[in-house]
Amino acid sequence: MSQYTITVIKSEEEKPKPASDDLSFGRYFTDHMFIQDYSEDKGWHNPRIVPYQPMMLDPASMVFHYGQTVFEGLKAYRTEDGHIQLFRPNKNMERLNRSNDRLCIPSIDEEFGIDAIKHLVHVDHEWVPDAPGTSLYIRPFIISTEAYLGVRPSTTYQFIVILSPVGAYYDAGIDPVKIAVEDEYVRAVRGGTGEAKTAGNYASSLKAQELVAEKGYAQVLWLDGVEKKYIEEVGSMNVFFKVNGEVITPALNGSILQGVTRDSVIQLLKHWDIPVTERRISMEEIYQYHQNGELEEAFGAGTAAVISPIGELAWKGEQMEINQGETGEISRRLYDTITGIQYGVEKDPFHWVVRVK
Structure with missing residues (x-):
């Protein structure tokens, strides 16, 4: 049971969704985003899902000057029977914390990170495309937000997740x-x-x-x-x-x-x-x-x-x-095998798939 409760503020106006069969990579973004704050006195706190929006950051925020930031990339897939599932999200959260350690960023609760992603994908489930080869790309990232120009680790951070319906990364697809x-x-x-x-x-x-x-x-x-x-x-x-x-x-x-x-x-x-x-x-x-x-x-x-x-x-x-x-x-x-497991058309002998909806 997570120690956090995620607050959800729904968008008052939904964006038009691109056609599933006309998607590039990383051009469109869903209606909502996840944010959680960190401070030295509170630790990670105030997890929330809010309408997708520009971020307000001080020009002196340390991320702009010293590059103290990490990110991950994973996907949500729509199966033939309409379910939505993730592929090995635990490995992404493990790696995010390894990156955090290298960049002197406080670790996150990996189980909660997966819960936050699942919750956000569930809120924006209508954005998961259904055309062959398409998916909902998930970008978790952490940025240092303290307004300070000295070279040391920040004392404040934000953990953010955004979503993007995508097609193939390379135009060539599986062609060499x-x-x-x-x-x-x-x-x-x-x-x-x-x-x-x-x-x-x-x-x-x-x-x-x-x-x-x-x-x-x-x-x-x-x-x-x-x-x-x-x-x-x-x-x-x-x-x-x-x-x-x-x-x-x-x-x-x-x-x-x-x-x-x-x-x-x-x-x-x-x-x-x-x-x-x-x-x-x-x-x-x-x-x-x-x-x-x-x-x-x-x-x-x-x-x-x-x-x-x-x-x-x-x-x-x-x-x-x-x-x-x-x-x-x-x-x-x-x-064929990896994508088959991801889209639910191949057996998953390793229990890699995590159901969202």
């Missing part, structure tokens, strides 16, 4: 995308904030993404920040390679985000008795596997796109086509 290996800019280094889900990691990735987009690539494959030879992530997703029947993914090392979809992929592969290894892997290795005809598939894994096959890797002037630029068998099976 072209990726450029980045050997100048880095996303994160061990000892930094790479394993936390915090805004600065994403801001630092924009320059490289902008440059490769000009050359026709969908995303960047990030290498480690020290030697610039070991593979870390692809865009904002974890990355996997299938080599001679074995699936390999970079081991968590302090600079790689511990993805919920990553963990789901690893569990499914083990469940299917497909060899899967977490280890350090260099770009030179991947190049040699490709040259030897042993690189069978590559794909990114993350909440927004679920599985995004890689059809081509560009590295040091070489264009490495993977699986003839087609979606691989493992990529397709993982995508």
Whole structure:
């Protein structure tokens, strides 16, 4: 039983809802939002669901100046029989608290965080789209709000959740995308904030993404920040390679985000008795596997796109086509299985799904 009672103030005027079959990603927002405050004397308090609205923050709020903020991303799915469910929200709340710890933000009650999300989704349940491949994206985040310009952790915060009906993250959907290996800019280094889900990691990735987009690539494959030879992530997703029947993914090392979809992929592969290894892997290795005809598939894994096959890797002037630029068998099976569980059309042997309505 939660120690908190959520106050609900309903919007007096509902927004027009976009057509379910005409959704992009992150453009529309629902009628309500969740907010909870933190102060040193009260702890987390005053949880409430209110009409979606602009936020009033002091210009000196520390989030603007020192980037003390964390966020998460998960989705609500409408099943064929009209129910609404979440996918592994406990893992998102666990990771949110790991990010909180790294950014010196007070931890939240993880069980209550899930309750707050469920309550908000229930209030805005009519916004959960029903067209194939669509969902309601859920963005929990925490910001530092104290008006102070000294460099130290804030003493006040807000925990906020907003909702957005979305379509596919990439226009290509499950079709393979072209990726450029980045050997100048880095996303994160061990000892930094790479394993936390915090805004600065994403801001630092924009320059490289902008440059490769000009050359026709969908995303960047990030290498480690020290030697610039070991593979870390692809865009904002974890990355996997299938080599001679074995699936390999970079081991968590302090600079790689511990993805919920990553963990789901690893569990499914083990469940299917497909060899899967977490280890350090260099770009030179991947190049040699490709040259030897042993690189069978590559794909990114993350909440927004679920599985995004890689059809081509560009590295040091070489264009490495993977699986003839087609979606691989493992990529397709993982995508179909994970989305099938999320939408309630596949069995859920791991008890990953949480019912909302």
